[in-house]
Amino acid sequence: MNQSPSTATTPEASSKAPGMVIIGGGLSAATAAETLRKEGYEGAVTIVADEPEIPYQRPPLSKGFLAGKEGEDALLPLPASWYTENNVTVLTGTAAKALDPAAHTVTLSDGTTLPYAKALIATGAAPRRIPFPGVDLEGVYTFRTKADSVGLHALLEGGGKNVVMIGSGWIGMEIAATATELGNTVALMGLEEVPLSVAIGAELGTVFANRHKEAGVRFELPASAAEIQGTDGHVTSVLTTTGATLPADIVIVAVGVVPNIGLAQDAGLAINNGIEVDASLRTSAEDVFAAGDVANAMHPVTGAYARSEHWANAIASGKVAAKSMLGQDAVLDDIPYFYTDQFDLGMEYSGFGALTKDAQVVVRGDTATGEFIAFWVLDGRVVAGMNVNIWDVQDAIKSLISSRRQVDTAKLADPKTPLEEI
Ligand SMILES: Cc1cc2nc3c(=O)[nH]c(=O)nc-3n(C[C@H](O)[C@H](O)[C@H](O)COP(=O)(O)OP(=O)(O)OC[C@H]3O[C@@H](n4cnc5c(N)ncnc54)[C@H](O)[C@@H]3O)c2cc1C
Known part of the structure; x- marks a missing residue:
């Protein structure tokens, strides 16, 4: 019998043989696990997820879930039952601390060592942190996780708060819209003359800016935060680099993300604006793959590396990585896609x-x-x-x-x- 990875193991053998280890518990990880099973892989699949949750998707966090219009179900690409029914182990609240490509092992935060046949790094990205003076005051937040969204919803739901958004990209604009709809007053600053213009140009960014202005969002553009000011340890205002003082009960810093490359870097993998991978999502280390926000993949159409920070890429790359892990001939050649909802x-x-x-x-x-x-x-x-x-x-x-x-x-x-x- 052909002992390819997709057919190699009986369920009994799979509990002993090193299987597939997926590091990171986001959408890319969930999609990869689902694809491994859909493609017939019967060996052990373990997802190592440092958040306390089973894998969830982030787009609703700044939109319907933050607004309180959508519940937990909107976050789950796969229900909790899927993991048990498909014999996929999710180690929640567990971080991968080290990857040893030579030994084919991953060391976990609980001190155990997990052997792997193939490993996928899908560690995503984390909010960029800029050391603005006053950034450690209470009331100053970054935004990435379900916990961030739950916490911010509690602060915004009653309305009447002054919210200052630092960042004029997609996340900043989406949270600004949701906070406004919940009855809060929002001022937004960013380095662009027109929000979103880095992504879609000034003419089209203006369409979104105008909709926000109609709803009462105040723009301070281009401007950054010179100082986040506070009293008794809590934020009270933000002084902009243009000299404006914006009253603030809540400040959100949404100035982009940085890929979570620490594990890969320590393991000696090639790094280039993320983990460098070929079009089949193979890293520079044998049997180690990368997908999602953390992966900078060679795109066969453009012939250039591209690291996408979008939902559709998390899905598409999770599928391709799983197929590559199974030895199939798969390449990530999708046309990049993303979406937004604002007002x-x-x-x-x-x-x-x-x-x-x-x-x-x-x-x-x-x-x-x-x-x-x-x-x-x-x-x-x-x-x-x-x-x-x-x-x-x-x-x-x-x-x-x-x-x-x-x-x-x-x-x-x-x-x-x-x-x-x-
Ligand atoms: C608020 C918000 C709204 C968004 N809205 C949209 C949208 O409207 N449209 C769109 O196209 N895209 C949107 N995105 C982007 C999209 O959500 C991301 O592209 C997607 O989440 C990437 O998935 P991922 O699996 O690569 O990484 P992530 O979702 O970041 O998941 C990675 C996971 O791995 C964990 N991890 C990291 N290191 C370790 C480790 N060492 N051990 C164990 N676990 C680890 C992380 O904590 C995280 O849980 C949004 C993102 C955010 C934050």
């Missing part, structure tokens, strides 16, 4: 962000109505597309991107021409 603006984006910098923006519809599709066109080809409050067009957008066909920008801009006919 009544729902948006989906597909494309190669790195190619949009010199691209022409073509808008189909009217941005002022809040219902439109924007395309980024480079050398006559669509390299990215973003639909705002228009749905069921992602397949057509992805097909325009993947076909690499030359497009007529007048037709692209005309809502009467079906996307399939461009």
